[in-house]
Amino acid sequence: MHNIQFIRENPSEFDALLGKRGLEPCAESIIEIDKKRREIIHSAETAKAEQNAASKEVGAAKARGDEEEFQRLRALVGEKKAEIAQAEIDAKTADDELRNLLMSIPNLPFEDVPNGADENDNVEIRKWGIPAALNFDAKEHFEIASIAQHFDFERAARLSGSRFVILRGAIARLHRALGQFMIDLHVNEHELDEVFTPVLVRDEALYGTGQLPKFAEDSYKVDGEHWLIPTAEVTLTNMVYGEIVDGAELPMRMVAQTQCFRSEAGSAGRDTTGMLRQHQFEKVEMVTICDPNTSHEELERMTKCAETILQKLELPYRTVALCTGDMGFGARRTYDIEVWLPGQNTYREISSCSNCGDFQARRMNSRFRADDSKPEFLHTLNGSGLAIGRCLIAVVENGQQADGSVNLPEVLHKYLGGATKIDISGKLI
RNA sequence: GGAGACGUGGCCGAGUGGUCGAAGGCGCUCCCCUGCUAAGGGAGUAUACCUCAUAAGGGUAUCGAGGGUUCGAAUCCCUUCGUCUCCGCCA
Numbered sequence: 001m002h003n004i005q006f007i008r009e010n011p012s013e014f015d016a017l018l019g020k021r022g023l024e025p026c027a028e029s030i031i032e033i034d035k036k037r038r039e040i041i042h043s044a045e046t047a048k049a050e051q052n053a054a055s056k057e058v059g060a061a062k063a064r065g066d067e068e069e070f071q072r073l074r075a076l077v078g079e080k081k082a083e084i085a086q087a088e089i090d091a092k093t094a095d096d097e098l099r100n101l102l103m104s105i106p107n108l109p110f111e112d113v114p115n116g117a118d119e120n121d122n123v124e125i126r127k128w129g130i131p132a133a134l135n136f137d138a139k140e141h142f143e144i145a146s147i148a149q150h151f152d153f154e155r156a157a158r159l160s161g162s163r164f165v166i167l168r169g170a171i172a173r174l175h176r177a178l179g180q181f182m183i184d185l186h187v188n189e190h191e192l193d194e195v196f197t198p199v200l201v202r203d204e205a206l207y208g209t210g211q212l213p214k215f216a217e218d219s220y221k222v223d224g225e226h227w228l229i230p231t232a233e234v235t236l237t238n239m240v241y242g243e244i245v246d247g248a249e250l251p252m253r254m255v256a257q258t259q260c261f262r263s264e265a266g267s268a269g270r271d272t273t274g275m276l277r278q279h280q281f282e283k284v285e286m287v288t289i290c291d292p293n294t295s296h297e298e299l300e301r302m303t304k305c306a307e308t309i310l311q312k313l314e315l316p317y318r319t320v321a322l323c324t325g326d327m328g329f330g331a332r333r334t335y336d337i338e339v340w341l342p343g344q345n346t347y348r349e350i351s352s353c354s355n356c357g358d359f360q361a362r363r364m365n366s367r368f369r370a371d372d373s374k375p376e377f378l379h380t381l382n383g384s385g386l387a388i389g390r391c392l393i394a395v396v397e398n399g400q401q402a403d404g405s406v407n408l409p410e411v412l413h414k415y416l417g418g419a420t421k422i423d424i425s426g427k428l429i
Numbered sequence: 430g431g432a433g434a435c436g437u438g439g440c441c442g443a444g445u446g447g448u449c450g451a452a453g454g455c456g457c458u459c460c461c462c463u464g465c466u467a468a469g470g471g472a473g474u475a476u477a478c479c480u481c482a483u484a485a486g487g488g489u490a491u492c493g494a495g496g497g498u499u500c501g502a503a504u505c506c507c508u509u510c511g512u513c514u515c516c517g518c519c520a
Binding site for chain 2: 038041042044045049051052055056057058059060062063070073074075076077078080081091095202244365369375
């Protein structure tokens with residue numbers, strides 16, 4: 001949510017930065033609404049002050065036992081009541097109107113975020129690893145001879161519909177191993193704090209991170225009151241919902257592995273084969289809650305944490321800075337990490353790391369206090385570290401051999417009981 | 430799921446319709462006293478918003494949250510969230 005004070009003081013900067021996202025200028029109309037709101041609040045508060053003062057006189061008259069004066073004042077105050085009640089309703093309405101408006105406007109990109117309309121304008125900032133030169137036609141993950149049988153889309157569809165998968169045997173185990181590996185690395189080497197969270201949350205949590213009110217159709221609502229989280233960003237970030245955190249506890253660097261649920265509304269026809277885009281998938285998510293002064297460097301750190309996973313898995317990738325038009329609602333800066341998928345002969349997104357500034361903190365009313373100073377809004381960051389299903393795809397596609405077997409990255413061996421590959425029969429050996 | 434109890438400031442805790450943003454204690458900050466330490470004395474110690482000269486000051490709201498009753502609510506009523514105890518169920 002935006003800071004109205006900032007908009008009042010920097011209307012043209014506000015419009016210019018939103019313009020980079022392709023939005024029309026709106027500062028002037030916001031300021032107009034705010035001005036009206038303040039006038040209404042002022043008159044309501046003035047009326048209320050008069051009523052409060054009068055009530056005190058009533059109380060005083062009662063206290064000294066002046067029954068006649070008590071009755072007279074009481075009637076007098078009673079008369080003004082309706083008028084004041086209406087003024088208070090108007091003030092609340094005006095306040096809500098501004099709040100709802102501010103809630104529905106996306107975050108401002110940082111000045112140096114590349115300008116652009118869509119993903120074609122994203123800027124590659126690093127590249128790591130060299131895709132292996134294969135002397136055979138690379139297959140997609142579900143086509144690789146040894147493991148095709150382990151992806152059971154038909155049965156999953158029978159149970160749950162399209163965009164679900166059942167994993168079996170060596171692939172199910174590899175999937176589990178990947179999550180373990182990622183968490184261990186983040187906890188042991190990156191010093192992230194491991195967290196287990198619910199996957200069902202209330203409305204408030206989704207408002208806090210920005211999925212609501214605008215993107216309700218992207219998530220699943222169950223039992224009329226809970227939502228299935230689309231990402232653990234929701235639960236980890238909302239850890240500090242409504243809190244004033246002790247500055248000494250910052251930064252809070254957290255990691256959690258959870259199921260994620262997305263309706264994929266609006267993605268009809270995209271990535272319909274394979275398990276690249278699912279309604280339910282597993283992801284290791286990193287969230288950092290920090291002091292505003294450190295959020296820039298924390299984003300770099302977080303992005304490195306995600307990249308390290310790919311390096312240890314020996315998977316070629318590139319890191320791109322998203323352009324203004326491609327960034328998500330709450331982000332001020334986003335780096336996407338794209339992993340090489342030989343079967344598609346292209347890089348595909350496997351992680352997205354964003355600095356949200358104080359945007360989510362304002363929605364959550366999450367602040368911190370450093371020493372004796374006043375509470376200040378926190379900064380929040382989130383990033384995948386990594387999407388496990390997509391990582392599974394990358395591991396098998398990059399490890400595939402001419403005979404249809406799959407070589408596995410060394411760091412995973414110990415998570416697979418010492419196995420180093422999946423042989424042509426689909427077994428870990 | 431059923432029954433009951435409870436939810437007050439950084440913490441503990443008083444307050445059951447009237448001047449309560451809230452006694453008292455702890456903690457913290459500053460000052461005084463005390464040749465270190467301990468003890469003692471004094472002052473201060475919430476947040477948001479509105480107004481205003483980005484001063485001083487004034488105002489509104491907040492006693493889990495949201496409504497209501499009343500001239501007036503931390504105190505009464507309703508709803509809701511949470512915690513605890515007992516029962517049920519369950520991994």
